[in-house]
Structure formats: C-alpha cells, structure tokens
Amino acid sequence: MLTTTRPRTTGDTRRIAVSTTELRQLGTTTPDPDTARLLLATRVSKRLLLLRTFLDAVPRPGESADHWALLEAAERAAPEAVREVLHHPAVGSWAEETLRRLRASRPDAPPDLGYFGAMAAAAALRAGLDFSVRLRSGGRLLALPSLGALRRERPGVLTVTAESWRQPPADCQALPLHRLAGTTVTLDDLDPYRAPRPFGRVRPARRLTAQGRAQWDRRFTGAMALLDRVDPARAEEIRTLLSCVVPLARTSRSAGATAPATPGSVLLRPRARLDLAAALVHEVAHGKLAALSDLVRLHTAGPEPHYRVPWRPDRRPFEGLLHGAYAHAALAGWWRRAAHAGVDGASARHAHYGRQVTAVLPVLVGSRHLTPEGHEFVGALADHGARIRSRNTEEGRQ
Structure with missing residues (x-):
C-alpha cells in the first residue's frame, strides 16, 4: 500500500542502475524504447519518494492522515486510476514546493496541505469510491489533479463526494x-x-x-x-x-x-x-x-553563469550549457530527417542547429567538471555530432 510501498530504488532514484550502453544511447539523443522505459521508471520512483517524504514531514494526526487513508482505499480499488493522479505532472511541482515550505524555518507562505486532500478526492473519484471529504481552497477554483477543477461562487470549505464531479452542487461548476x-x-x-x-x-x-x-x-x-x-x-x-x-x-x-x-x-x-x-x-x-x-550525476559544476552560448545572449551555467547542447543536438537530428523527407527549409535549420552544437561541444568535452558518467554521456553526444557532420559532408560531395 501507499503507506509502506517504497520505490524499487529503496528511496533513492540514483540506485536505479544505468549501464554504460544506456548512458551512451541517451547521449546520442536518438530515440530508444528501452531508455524511454528507464526514464519512466525514474519518474515513478522519484514521485513515490516525494510523496513518502511529504507524509513523513506532515505532523500527525491531522487531515493529511485521513486523506492518505482515502488515497490508500482508492489504490486498493483501482491502482491504475490512482497512478493517473499521483503521476500527474502538477503533483510534482506541488510536492517540491510544499516540502520546501515544510522544511523552512520561516516559509514565505504556509504549505498547501489542502492540495493533498484534492489528490485523494481525485483518486477516489477515478476509482469510483463512495466517499465524502471536506477540502479547503484559497480561491474559487478547487483543483482536482488529473481531472480538472470545481469552480465555486465563493472560496471556502467544500465537501466533495462521489457525485461532485458528475453532478456538482448548485454553487459549483465542473471544469474537466x-x-x-x-x-x-x-x-x-x-x-x-x-x-x-x-x-x-x-x-x-x-x-x-x-x-x-x-x-x-x-x-x-x-x-x-x-x-x-x-x-x-x-x-x-x-x-x-x-x-x-x-x-x-x-x-x-x-x-x-x-x-x-x-x-x-x-x-x-x-x-x-x-x-x-x-x-x-x-x-x-x-x-x-x-x-x-x-x-546519475553528470557534472560537479556550480550555478555560476560562466559560459557563452550561440543560442542565448546571456551567459549560462554549465548545466544550461549541457542542456542547451543536448536539446539542440536533438533538434539537429530532427531537422536532418525533415530535410530527407523534403520539408521546405529543413536543410538550413539542420545546418543552423548543427553549428550551434559544434560550437560548444569542445567546451563540454574538455570540461574538468564532468564526472566519469558525464564523460561517457558527453562523449556519446560528441561522437553522434561527428557522425552527423561526416554524413553531411559526404552528402554534400554527391
């Protein structure tokens, strides 16, 4: 159950093993079903860890314990339905912000514990449970993650039941x-x-x-x-x-x-x-x-913006340099395929992004901040870029 389940990482996404082959495959930016499944498993593990950490950080007893019990009941009835809620992207943003506020000695705002109740209600609705839960929202909109929201005439406490989504109360409107x-x-x-x-x-x-x-x-x-x-x-x-x-x-x-x-x-x-x-x-x-x-940790560089890049006017930190090179390499590969498919203007765009990646690869490859895993990853990215340039040169001679 959710109160005892741990990700297969035993609470640490870095314990999911990444082989050198997978690391280099990811470095090429080339799509691959196996590495896509690896990344999905990472997301699941991280989200379960965040939610487990949230529950441990919230004082009990309290509403959150009741909400967790409702979430567990929904999981028993319909595990896949609950998964849709737990792994809705917005839940990650809420979890990170809420944990930051719970841990801060002087938070800039009180933690939004009511959103967790909304998660439980959304899971119960998806699972088809007969339930009733009182939820608070600071505004007129009560979000139900992965489903939508209930919009009320005025803020305050709202009792959400099994019928609330299909037949909202008179003063509410369901927004899917x-x-x-x-x-x-x-x-x-x-x-x-x-x-x-x-x-x-x-x-x-x-x-x-x-x-x-x-x-x-x-x-x-x-x-x-x-x-x-x-x-x-x-x-x-x-x-x-x-x-x-x-x-x-x-x-x-x-x-x-x-x-x-x-x-x-x-x-x-x-x-x-x-x-x-x-x-x-x-x-x-x-x-x-x-x-x-x-x-995996790819580098040890700090957040200081030291690096010039051809795709932005401001200096970037090493993380921004790495991310930009990787995303632009993926774009170069996409535009190359588009050019072969006869898409107008694709050849020029491929050349443009290829030049941008080529301009920063020497900085990445030669960086003292790369970890051993980072060297493998960046090396694969550089090798992939070299192969694309080689093919382009050969095609230009034909």
Missing part, C-alpha cells in the same frame, strides 16, 4: 481537463501547480476558451502527424514520455519550457505544426536529460 484530440495527452490550463512558481521567463495561460482548445487540437494533431511521417521513432518517444501540455500566456517571454519538477509536461505556445513538432522534440529532450540527472 481537455484531452488533445486523438491522444492521451491532457491540456492543463487549470491546475495552480501546472508550472513551478516562479519559473523563469514563462507564465501559464489562464483557462482557454473552447475555440482555444480546438486550436490546440488541430495544431497538436498536425504536429504529431508530421512527426509520424518524418521521424516515427521520435514520435513514439514523445508519446511515451509526454503526458501533459501546459499552454503559455502570450505575455510569456519564452515560447517553450520544461520544468524538472513537472516531468511528463511541457509548456508551449500554440504554433504552426512544423514549429510545434520541433518544439516538442526540443522540450522532450530537456525532459530526458532532467530525468537522467536524477539517476
């Missing part, structure tokens, strides 16, 4: 999360933890209109169809690793982002299918590297 057409990917424009707070240069959009959701359906379907045609293996990898898209507000200073705290989720603006396909490749690559970093 939208599932992108033809996929298992949700479009999360409701959950307050759908993006970490604050998170760099991005801001998630507020609740979309029906027209806005329909636009996302068309563009996402078109992007995935293009990925299927041009690079089927990468399309399958995206389907395996991506569970949620968070639409960005137009005022965001970035067109896309990935947060380690919300694995399986990407933050994006809606774009034409070609640009959206490339954005998915780019952001999923960031997510892969973030998951790998939970398994």
